[in-house]
Amino acid sequence: MKEYIKDQIKKSYETKQAIYENDELISKIEELAKKCVELYQTNKKTILAGNGGSAADAQHIAAELVGRYGFDRASIPSLALTTDTSNLTAIGNDYGYDYIFSRQLEGMGHEGDIFIGISTSGNSVNLLKAFESAKKKGIFTVALTGKDGGQMAKDADMAIIVPSNSTPRIQESHILIGHILCDIIEQEIFGDGIKTTVDA
Numbered sequence: 001m002k003e004y005i006k007d008q009i010k011k012s013y014e015t016k017q018a019i020y021e022n023d024e025l026i027s028k029i030e031e032l033a034k035k036c037v038e039l040y041q042t043n044k045k046t047i048l049a050g051n052g053g054s055a056a057d058a059q060h061i062a063a064e065l066v067g068r069y070g071f072d073r074a075s076i077p078s079l080a081l082t083t084d085t086s087n088l089t090a091i092g093n094d095y096g097y098d099y100i101f102s103r104q105l106e107g108m109g110h111e112g113d114i115f116i117g118i119s120t121s122g123n124s125v126n127l128l129k130a131f132e133s134a135k136k137k138g139i140f141t142v143a144l145t146g147k148d149g150g151q152m153a154k155d156a157d158m159a160i161i162v163p164s165n166s167t168p169r170i171q172e173s174h175i176l177i178g179h180i181l182c183d184i185i186e187q188e189i190f191g192d193g194i195k196t197t198v199d200a
């Protein structure tokens with residue numbers, strides 16, 4: 001059993017190692033972080049959604065921004081479309097599960113906002129519908145995915161694809177990327193900014 005546990009840990013850090021070595025992917029994370037910082041200056045917000053474990057990631061990241069990540073500062077506007085059970089059950093019941101995110105985006109998204117859809121397969125239909133609604137409203141769309149990126153990576157303005165085919169390993173990297181984004185956004189807006197050299 002111990003060997004099995006160690007193998008799971010190894011697979012997790014190997015996925016992260018693959019991201020670490022992928023300069024193109026790192027540049028995309030940097031680009032997204034810069035876009036999120038610009039959002040704050042223009043009073044716009046980050047909106048996130050996902051299913052299952054990715055729903056947890058969406059609300060985790062939104063909470064880091066609205067509350068705090070590393071230090072006390074003013075709140076950064078962010079919204080997870082996964083948390084309002086009245087919205088989710090009413091829209092799911094009246095229109096169908098495929099529309100639970102798109103309908104909320106139509107009501108609460110504004111031109112200039114950023115929508116981050118989190119999906120390991122990149123093929124969850126409710127996220128694809130949300131991307132359609134986002135585009136109609138002039139919302140910048142980001143696919144945070146894995147595997148081959150799925151349809152979401154094709155539809156999004158920006159795709160960040162974790163290089164793995166394993167759903168849990170992809171999710172573990174998604175939350176790492178989410179934490180890095182929150183860290184940079186917070187430091188750039190309220191801290192001293194990101195240093196060009198890293199402390200040992």
Ligand SMILES: O=C(CO)[C@@H](O)[C@H](O)[C@H](O)[C@H](O)COP(=O)(O)O
Pocket residue numbers: 051052053054118119120121122123124167168171
């Ligand atoms: O957390 C896990 C599996 O690790 C599950 O809850 C998983 O998120 C669900 O099966 C999702 O429905 C998968 O959707 P997606 O990542 O393909 O969009």
Ligand SMILES: [Zn+2]
Pocket residue numbers: 053167168171
């Ligand atoms: Zn999971």
